[in-house]
Amino acid sequence: TLRRIVPFLRPGSLVAVVCSVKSLPVRWMKSILPDNVHVLGTHPFFGPDSAGHGLKGHMIVLCPVRLPARRLAATRRVLAEEGLRVQIMKPEDHDRMMTETIFLTQYLGRAVSGAGLRRWPVTTPSYVNLLGIAEVAVHDSPQLFHDMAVYSSYSGRLRRKVKRALSRVDARLR
Secondary structure (H helix, E strand, C coil): CHHHHHHHCCCCCEEEEECCCCHHHHHHHHHHCCCCCEEEEEEECCCCCCCCCCCCCCEEEEEEEECCHHHHHHHHHHHHHCCCEEEECCHHHHHHHHHHHHHHHHHHHHHHHHCCCCCCCCCCHHHHHHHHHHHHHHHCCHHHHHHHHHHCCCHHHHHHHHHHHHHHHHHHHC
16 A cells, blocks of 8 residues: 555655554555655544544544654644644554553453353452453454554563463462
């Protein structure tokens, strides 16, 4: 797609990526798009369901890569005028955050769901929360989960850390 759009881009054009992982797509953009094209990573922390009644109060992360300060300020101002809360991050920090938040809850939620646990008539609030995480995880997009696992350089490390932590818990129980 990047190669196909190059002929249509003028100097100063802005190309923004809207996906859950930033570092790799931004690297592709920097290597394929001309140097005179601006590059911005974005991640709206909302979707059609959650923002169906407006953008006010929702969060968006911007990862400016090749973007003049004035253009970033203008972009930020327009988004704020729409009611969005704007957070600026480096692509690597964004990916680390996404791995430790969304990917981790997806990873653990899918594991809990796969364990076949059930709802009991009497239980603790923490168990209800755990099952809630599992239910959300299995209803979220499998493609999102897959993409974060494959395209984030942090997901493999996180999976290994979680497996080591579970092994330590098991070892203490033995």
